[in-house]
Amino acid sequence: MIMKTKEQIIKDLAPRKFTKLGKIWTALLIVVIIAGIIAYVDQLIKGQVVTNMRDYALWGIYISNFVFFVATSFVGTVVVSILRLTHKEWRTPLVRIAEVISLACIIMAGITIMIDMARPDRLLNLFIHARLQSPITWDVIIIPTYIVLSFLLLYFPLLPDMAILKKYYKENKPKLSKWYSTFSLNWTGSTIQKTIQAKSIKTIAYLIIPVGLILQTIDAWLFSTTYRVGWSSTNMGAYFISGAFVAGVGALITVVYVIRKAYKLEDYITDLHFDKMGRLLVLACLVYLYFNINEYLIPAFTASVEEETHLNLLFFGKYDPLFWFVIIGGLIVPIIVLLFKKGRKPLPMFIIAVLVVLGSWWKRYIIVTPTLLHPFLPIQGVPESWHHYFPSLHEWLITGATLAMALLIITMLFRYLPIIPIQRTTDENALLRSDKNKGL
Amino acid sequence: MNFSRKNILNFRYTILLVLGVLIFNSASNSLYAQKTKKDRIRLNIQYVKIMDGEIYFDIKASARIKKKTVKISNINLILYNELEEEKIKLGETTTNTDGESRFFLKNINEIRSDSSNTYNILVSFKGNDLYKKAKKNIQFKNANIKAKIITKDSVNYISATLSDASSKEPVADESLTVYIQRLFKPLRIGEEFNSTGDQGSILVPIDEGIPGVDGNLGIEVVLNESDDYGTVKAVVYAPIGVPIVDESTFDQRTMWSPRNKTPIFLLIFPNLLILGIWGFILYLIFNLFKLSKS
Numbered sequence: 001m002i003m004k005t006k007e008q009i010i011k012d013l014a015p016r017k018f019t020k021l022g023k024i025w026t027a028l029l030i031v032v033i034i035a036g037i038i039a040y041v042d043q044l045i046k047g048q049v050v051t052n053m054r055d056y057a058l059w060g061i062y063i064s065n066f067v068f069f070v071a072t073s074f075v076g077t078v079v080v081s082i083l084r085l086t087h088k089e090w091r092t093p094l095v096r097i098a099e100v101i102s103l104a105c106i107i108m109a110g111i112t113i114m115i116d117m118a119r120p121d122r123l124l125n126l127f128i129h130a131r132l133q134s135p136i137t138w139d140v141i142i143i144p145t146y147i148v149l150s151f152l153l154l155y156f157p158l159l160p161d162m163a164i165l166k167k168y169y170k171e172n173k174p175k176l177s178k179w180y181s182t183f184s185l186n187w188t189g190s191t192i193q194k195t196i197q198a199k200s201i202k203t204i205a206y207l208i209i210p211v212g213l214i215l216q217t218i219d220a221w222l223f224s225t226t227y228r229v230g231w232s233s234t235n236m237g238a239y240f241i242s243g244a245f246v247a248g249v250g251a252l253i254t255v256v257y258v259i260r261k262a263y264k265l266e267d268y269i270t271d272l273h274f275d276k277m278g279r280l281l282v283l284a285c286l287v288y289l290y291f292n293i294n295e296y297l298i299p300a301f302t303a304s305v306e307e308e309t310h311l312n313l314l315f316f317g318k319y320d321p322l323f324w325f326v327i328i329g330g331l332i333v334p335i336i337v338l339l340f341k342k343g344r345k346p347l348p349m350f351i352i353a354v355l356v357v358l359g360s361w362w363k364r365y366i367i368v369t370p371t372l373l374h375p376f377l378p379i380q381g382v383p384e385s386w387h388h389y390f391p392s393l394h395e396w397l398i399t400g401a402t403l404a405m406a407l408l409i410i411t412m413l414f415r416y417l418p419i420i421p422i423q424r425t426t427d428e429n430a431l432l433r434s435d436k437n438k439g440l
Numbered sequence: 441m442n443f444s445r446k447n448i449l450n451f452r453y454t455i456l457l458v459l460g461v462l463i464f465n466s467a468s469n470s471l472y473a474q475k476t477k478k479d480r481i482r483l484n485i486q487y488v489k490i491m492d493g494e495i496y497f498d499i500k501a502s503a504r505i506k507k508k509t510v511k512i513s514n515i516n517l518i519l520y521n522e523l524e525e526e527k528i529k530l531g532e533t534t535t536n537t538d539g540e541s542r543f544f545l546k547n548i549n550e551i552r553s554d555s556s557n558t559y560n561i562l563v564s565f566k567g568n569d570l571y572k573k574a575k576k577n578i579q580f581k582n583a584n585i586k587a588k589i590i591t592k593d594s595v596n597y598i599s600a601t602l603s604d605a606s607s608k609e610p611v612a613d614e615s616l617t618v619y620i621q622r623l624f625k626p627l628r629i630g631e632e633f634n635s636t637g638d639q640g641s642i643l644v645p646i647d648e649g650i651p652g653v654d655g656n657l658g659i660e661v662v663l664n665e666s667d668d669y670g671t672v673k674a675v676v677y678a679p680i681g682v683p684i685v686d687e688s689t690f691d692q693r694t695m696w697s698p699r700n701k702t703p704i705f706l707l708i709f710p711n712l713l714i715l716g717i718w719g720f721i722l723y724l725i726f727n728l729f730k731l732s733k734s
Contacts, residue, residue: 130699132711149721156728
């Protein structure tokens with residue numbers, strides 16, 4: 001990082017108004033969200049008959065999208081907590097982006113599950129009639145828990161930055177300054193405050209790892225406790241955690257690249273950061289590939305009739321383009337490219353990360369749908385529509401809106417929050433300058 | 441004024457058009473009806489007698505339509521007792537959606553046999569717009585099965601004797617089958633065909649260890665669709681089975697119980713986890729207050 005004065009850093013990192021492109025982007029997201037809301041209202045009025053979900057494929061794109069959101073929200077646990085606890089200093093310019101992605105995704109995961117419920121007015125029944133034997137109940141408990149923790153993980157480190165921004169905008173934008181003042185919780189940077197803040201951040205960093213692992217595991221157990229071909233596996237928890245690792249880091253790299261370009265943060269987010277993230281992603285992909293081999297090779301080896309039908313459908317059947325895109329495009333190609341230093345440069349990394357995110361999204365689709373279309377107990381003479389599933393226009397619009405909403409949350413938070421922690425960057429910069437002076 | 445005249449004209453044309461369509465439609469319907477070829481109904485009738493129980497006729501109606509056998513539902517059938525010189529109406533019955541109907545007799549004395557002690561029953565269908573008239577008759581003699589459990593050398597047997605009810609003579613060389621009553625379908629025991637001997641009797645061993653509610657077994661001896669006697673069934677109940685132990689987990693705390701019967705470990709560990717995690721979260725929120733006050 002280039003050494004800069006505190007004033008320069010604050011000027012660089014203070015939130016900025018949208019550029020023209022930023023406004024177009026935000027408007028586009030709002031249009032997609034409105035289209036989704038219209039489709040959702042229609043779904044509320046007419047019922048889930050507007051979707052292509054039927055008695056066999058009773059979970060469709062909503063649930064696969066929900067699983068994708070849950071997986072991507074794992075980035076907060078990975079980048080912020082694990083890198084913090086392992087003292088990786090290069091994480092500084094990336095943590096806030098990871099925290100925001102994490103919060104946006106877990107909020108949208110919660111909303112997506114409500115969309116899938118079809119009757120949101122019965123939401124309270126999930127609590128009133130909750131049975132602790134049901135993984136659905138565990139999910140209902142863990143998602144709000146992770147939302148609160150993700151918020152706290154974002155908020156505690158923000159306090160000093162809020163105080164800086166309060167001062168920074170005092171002259172030019174007093175109204176905005178007042179907001180920052182409210183949210184800074186009277187932060188003065190006193191020793192007591194610093195101690196409480198450091199203790200709290202450490203507590204969250206420790207706490208969010210088990211909670212993140214529980215969240216991913218419960219998500220996996222929603223499937224593996226349901227006795228179905230392709231789901232009934234003891235591998236599922238670890239498989240989902242490693243998959244979440246891939247989805248989270250992939251999403252982080254994608255967002256980091258776009259934000260770095262849009263806000264011209266090349267001085268702060270350097271090639272070194274991309275190199276490090278690339279290494280992290282290749283590790284994640286290798287682990288996930290290992291679990292994928294476990295997940296498909298062993299059932300193929302011991303193939304029962306049902307497993308064989310399911311695997312044939314994935315390997316050579318209707319779902320083979322998606323399956324091989326996910327495995328080759330979403331895992332093998334990223335591993336090969338990222339193993340080379342040149343592949344870990346920003347642009348190739350961005351392209352690979354987009355591939356990984358797309359692969360991660362479709363991966364959840366092929367986990368959910370093909371299994372549901374092959375129940376153990378075939379029902380004679382069922383309607384033809386039960387045998388196939390591809391999302392309806394309503395489902396695409398609503399799902400598109402949830403993705404757009406996640407992106408809008410990220411966009412709006414970065415409109416008013418510093419993308420890179422200002423206080424921490426200035427501290428590190430000061431340390432760097434003093435080290436250089438000592439060296440001189 | 442002109443406007444209203446034009447309207448009336450339009451109205452007339454519309455009425456004419458509607459009438460035209462109606463006439464054409466009804467004409468084409470009647471043409472269609474004349475052209476339709478009626479299908480032939482096939483009737484199948486089985487006589488069933490359960491000793492000390494019901495006596496009934498099972499009737500099935502079907503037709504071959506476009507090379508497929510179709511069950512004919514909702515048709516009215518009339519049953520007659522045919523004698524040498526007269527035909528006595530027994531009653532009427534209607535087929536269900538599976539094309540089946542069951543006609544009960546209060547007892548065998550409700551019908552009369554001919555001079556050879558044979559009963560003649562006729563099932564008749566009058567015909568309708570879709571199907572030609574049809575009839576089918578069945579002849580049978582009245583037979584009895586007497587069954588009892590005997591024990592020889594600690595082995596239980598079912599002993600059954602088939603006899604002609606009119607002559608009281610035992611019936612030889614007829615095949616009887618023995619079943620144990622089960623929930624969905626009777627379970628056959630012994631040979632598939634147990635031919636009656638000169639005394640009209642069979643002796644079939646009953647396997648040990650067959651479960652029954654409170655150890656009770658219902659054992660059926662069946663003369664199945666005999667040409668001469670139809671179907672005759674005798675049922676004997678005997679406490680020679682193994683009592684079924686109720687393995688219901690209804691009152692236990694299981695993974696599939698309602699919430700008030702959640703397993704204890706599932707109450708303890710998840711709640712401990714929830715309380716632990718939310719304890720820390722409350723501590724963190726409290727820290728936020730502390731920060732704002734310090």
